[in-house]
Amino acid sequence: MSDIKAFNQAANDCTDGEHQVQLALLEKLCVALETGADAANTSQLLNALIDYSEAHFMSEELLMRMKSYDDYEDHQDDHVHMLEVLRDLKAQLDSDPPTLLASQARAMLGFISQHIATRDKRLADHVRQGL
Numbered sequence: 001m002s003d004i005k006a007f008n009q010a011a012n013d014c015t016d017g018e019h020q021v022q023l024a025l026l027e028k029l030c031v032a033l034e035t036g037a038d039a040a041n042t043s044q045l046l047n048a049l050i051d052y053s054e055a056h057f058m059s060e061e062l063l064m065r066m067k068s069y070d071d072y073e074d075h076q077d078d079h080v081h082m083l084e085v086l087r088d089l090k091a092q093l094d095s096d097p098p099t100l101l102a103s104q105a106r107a108m109l110g111f112i113s114q115h116i117a118t119r120d121k122r123l124a125d126h127v128r129q130g131l
């Protein structure tokens with residue numbers, strides 16, 4: 001395997017692993033909101049999810065730039081939207097009922113899952129086929 005193919009494979013493996021962590025954190029947040037978990041614990045989970053998502057999206061965006069990826073702007077728009085929703089959730093955490101926040105978190109889980117299955121899959125295919 002060439003160095004570039006090995007790099008591309010490692011990049012995709014790394015991204016897949018990050019998606020699993022991101023989805024697991026978001027699922028935990030959903031359950032915490034749905035079960036009325038301790039507010040400090042919920043807040044900690046949401047902060048970890050935001051921090052992780054910022055780092056993950058930045059690494060994906062760097063990869064897209066390195067690969068001169070043609071869907072960069074629309075893909076990045078999804079990232080911006082997801083971070084806005086997560087930051088809005090954080091701003092509402094102390095004021096809005098957990099059931100409302102739980103439904104927003106579940107909707108975000110659906111959006112991120114769809115993003116991974118479509119835009120991230122397309123990016124992974126592009127990286128895999130790269131030289």
Ligand SMILES: [Fe+2]
Binds near residue numbers: 060075119120
């Ligand atoms: Fe992405």
